[in-house]
Amino acid sequence: xxxxxxxxxxxxxxxxxxxxxxxxxxxxxxxxxxxxxxxxxxxxxxxxxxxxxxxxxxxxxxxxxxxxxxxxxxxxxxxxxxxxxxxxxxxxxxxxxxxxxxxxxxxxxxxxxxxxxxxxxxxx
Numbered sequence: 001x002x003x004x005x006x007x008x009x010x011x012x013x014x015x016x017x018x019x020x021x022x023x024x025x026x027x028x029x030x031x032x033x034x035x036x037x038x039x040x041x042x043x044x045x046x047x048x049x050x051x052x053x054x055x056x057x058x059x060x061x062x063x064x065x066x067x068x069x070x071x072x073x074x075x076x077x078x079x080x081x082x083x084x085x086x087x088x089x090x091x092x093x094x095x096x097x098x099x100x101x102x103x104x105x106x107x108x109x110x111x112x113x114x115x116x117x118x119x120x121x122x123x124x
Contacts, residue, residue, distance in 0.1 A: 070076035081087065088094045111119075 071080060
């Protein structure tokens with residue numbers, strides 16, 4: 001027969017074992033919750049980025065549809081070719097405008113006799 005003392009010792013050991021198991025379970029629960037919320041924040045950021053990319057792509061699709069509609073007409077094809085390639089139709093005159101990098105200096109008037117004489121005498 002077990003004495004009260006041994007029963008209490010067994011109960012105490014079981015209580016400590018239960019406490020350790022509960023602490024381990026709580027720790028595992030906290031760690032898994034932290035990982036889930038960390039993953040959730042990463043997924044949220046990726047979703048926002050994907051939505052912005054989708055909006056940009058939708059805008060690009062609209063622009064490309066407009067360009068395609070313009071290229072389906074004869075005038076649109078001609079306009080595209082003229083903007084892409086420097087070609088001119090037969091019978092047309094081509095004008096090329098070039099912006100000057102610097103202003104050309106004005107020609108100087110020929111030196112007068114008096115100015116030439118002054119250049120010969122340096123102290124005057």
